[in-house]
Amino acid sequence: MVTALPPVRGRLTEGAALAPLVWFKAGGNAEWLFEPKDADDLSAFLAALDPAVPVMALGLGSNLIVRDGGVPGVVVRLGKAFAQVQRLDDVTLRCGGGASGILVSSTARDAGIGGVEFLRSIPGTVGGFVRMNGGAYGREVKDVLVEADVVLRSGERVTLGLADLGYTYRHSALAEGAVVVSATFRGMPAEPAVVQAEMDRIAEAREASQPLRSKTGGSTFKNPDGHKAWALVDAAGCRGLRRGDAQVSEKHCNFLLNLGSASSADIEGLGEEVRDKVKAQSGVTLEWEIQRVGVTA
Numbered sequence: 001m002v003t004a005l006p007p008v009r010g011r012l013t014e015g016a017a018l019a020p021l022v023w024f025k026a027g028g029n030a031e032w033l034f035e036p037k038d039a040d041d042l043s044a045f046l047a048a049l050d051p052a053v054p055v056m057a058l059g060l061g062s063n064l065i066v067r068d069g070g071v072p073g074v075v076v077r078l079g080k081a082f083a084q085v086q087r088l089d090d091v092t093l094r095c096g097g098g099a100s101g102i103l104v105s106s107t108a109r110d111a112g113i114g115g116v117e118f119l120r121s122i123p124g125t126v127g128g129f130v131r132m133n134g135g136a137y138g139r140e141v142k143d144v145l146v147e148a149d150v151v152l153r154s155g156e157r158v159t160l161g162l163a164d165l166g167y168t169y170r171h172s173a174l175a176e177g178a179v180v181v182s183a184t185f186r187g188m189p190a191e192p193a194v195v196q197a198e199m200d201r202i203a204e205a206r207e208a209s210q211p212l213r214s215k216t217g218g219s220t221f222k223n224p225d226g227h228k229a230w231a232l233v234d235a236a237g238c239r240g241l242r243r244g245d246a247q248v249s250e251k252h253c254n255f256l257l258n259l260g261s262a263s264s265a266d267i268e269g270l271g272e273e274v275r276d277k278v279k280a281q282s283g284v285t286l287e288w289e290i291q292r293v294g295v296t297a
Contacts, residue, residue, distance in 0.1 A: 002031055002073060006048035010037040010079075018066045018075065021058065023123070024256075025215045027066030027264040028294060030075040038081050039151060039181045046177075047155025049074065055153055055177040056293060059125035060100065062218050063132065063290050068264045068297035076179050078127060087111045091187050092146065097127035097180045101134075104185070105199055114190025116144055117198040121206050123218055127180035133167045137202055142167040146184040153177030170222055170289055211249045215258035220271060221286040229286055230254035233274055236281040243270040256290075268292055 082098030166173030
């Protein structure tokens with residue numbers, strides 16, 4: 001139990017419901033939810049917070065299962081103050097950690113910057129992209145990132161270059177409890193109409209292949225070397241598989257869905273069942289891409 005918390009200029013909420021803040025619309029509460037006023041507020045809070053208290057950053061909640069027992073410690077959610085995107089020069093943008101992929105790509109389009117259109121297709125915020133090396137349609141964050149401004153769990157503010165983040169597929173070396181407050185992306189000169197056309201192409205491809213209008217968590221499993229996760233799931237007979245109100249999407253079987261009132265235990269349990277069936281059918285062990293946090297009920 002966290003009893004004493006440092007003073008803040010932003011907002012602290014005890015026992016905040018997280019289900020409304022995540023795409024699956026399931027899961028327990030945060031012991032504390034902190035929405036900092038600015039980076040200085042976040043830094044001062046973390047510096048004064050007992051080092052034993054766990055800290056987790058929450059973006060749009062798209063790539064996340066919050067377990068039904070909730071999340072102990074402090075969940076940090078970056079609000080509008082962290083959702084700004086500004087042009088630095090002809091090909092470079094500085095993006096707040098709370099900015100969405102759609103905002104980044106559309107700002108880039110208006111500035112005549114190409115190369116970041118793929119961010120249009122990733123449901124999430126800059127902070128999550130940077131932590132996960134988010135990617136789609138042949139591009140990854142490591143292809144466009146110059147540096148990231150990060151508040152460490154200790155409250156120290158550091159600027160990390162691309163090499164410091166140790167990127168691999170859907171993974172970075174960013175320390176636990178660290179919060180990305182902004183990132184600098186570099187693209188290339190491009191006509192706004194050309195950028196918009198590529199954004200439209202990506203949007204249409206997603207609409208055609210993914211269950212975008214459902215309560216889902218996005219891509220569930222990482223693609224193993226030499227395989228597509230969805231194809232392995234399909235070959236194991238898991239398309240449409242259900243556990244309670246949790247279902248493997250029939251449209252794209254690397255997506256799990258909450259059809260109504262699924263618990264997080266239903267959703268995670270279904271994912272583990274899929275992993276077992278794929279292992280038995282193909283010998284391949286699927287790795288979760290979705291983050292699973294908190295404690296079971």
